[in-house]
Structure formats: C-alpha cells, structure tokens
Amino acid sequence: MILEHVAIWTGQLEQLKAYYIKYFGAVPNEKYTNEKKQFQSYFLSFQSGARLEIMSMPNIPDNQNDTIKAQYKGIIHLAFGVDTVQEVEAKAKQLQEDGFQVLSGPRKTGDGYYEFETLDPDNNRLEVTCPYPQ
Structure with a gap:
C-alpha cells in the first residue's frame, strides 16, 4: 500500500503551485474547476511518485498553526x-x-x-x- 496523496486548502492556489514547482520540482496537472462549488484544485506530482493536492474554495477558514511555537493536533x-x-x-x-x-x-x-x-x-x-x- 502507498500513501496516494495529501491535500492542502489554500487561498492562493497559483502562488502555492508556483512555490512547489520552483523549490521542490513538482509537476502540476491541468487545473480542475467545479464552477457550482467554486472549487479549484491541482495535483502536484513529485519525482518519488508522491502527490500533493492543493485546493481552493471560498469560506475555508485559515490554518490555526502558529509559525513558531503553537501547534495543533493533526498533520503538522x-x-x-x-x-x-x-x-x-x-x-x-x-x-x-x-x-x-x-x-x-x-x-x-x-x-x-x-x-x-x-x-x-x-x-x-x-x-x-x-x-x-x-
């Protein structure tokens, strides 16, 4: 069994895609858009075969993890x-x-x-x- 992908919500889909392409060699698929839900996403593939799905949709709350010390349970x-x-x-x-x-x-x-x-x-x-x- 493999871990197929991990997904991240973002409010800046294109900027996040560009970051993972530039610094980590990600290869994006074509953007998926669901107009009804106002949902957009990319799958970013990496050399190892791992994939990261980055997703955007209005009204998703911001991440609560602090950049230095405060962390919360879950994927960190x-x-x-x-x-x-x-x-x-x-x-x-x-x-x-x-x-x-x-x-x-x-x-x-x-x-x-x-x-x-x-x-x-x-x-x-x-x-x-x-x-x-x-």
Whole structure:
C-alpha cells in the first residue's frame, strides 16, 4: 500500500503551485474547476511518485498553526527527502535567500537525520531531510 496523496486548502492556489514547482520540482496537472462549488484544485506530482493536492474554495477558514511555537493536533508537516547533507544545506540557503523563513536547522536530529524546517507561502510546515551519514 502507498500513501496516494495529501491535500492542502489554500487561498492562493497559483502562488502555492508556483512555490512547489520552483523549490521542490513538482509537476502540476491541468487545473480542475467545479464552477457550482467554486472549487479549484491541482495535483502536484513529485519525482518519488508522491502527490500533493492543493485546493481552493471560498469560506475555508485559515490554518490555526502558529509559525513558531503553537501547534495543533493533526498533520503538522510535510517532509521532502534529499540524498545528502549538502542538498539539505543548499535548499535551506536557496529558500532563505528568496525570503522564506527557516524555523530550525539545518541540524542533525537525535533520530539520525539532517534537516531543516521552513514554511510554504501558506505557513504550512515543511522539512527537508536526509539520513545523517554514519
């Protein structure tokens, strides 16, 4: 069994699509629109086969997770895997240079990974991680 996709509500569908294309190599499908429900979505496919569905519809409330400390139960982050420590560091540098906040790291974790945590344009938490070399 595989995890088929994860879905995210957004108020800025095109901006979020562009972010995941630019920084994470996503490949979008054609936009789906349901005029009756005022619903629009894209499926973004990644090299691994994983997919992210980004969706927009009026009157969806904002995410309540704080960008620094306050978190709520439920899905809290998406993790993107790379092969090397250098790739983790390069992605952190690229995002910082483009004005995105790095919340923590890059750092070695206690469970054997090297990672940093950041936010996408909707303040969804993301990690970029790789196994820490032994």
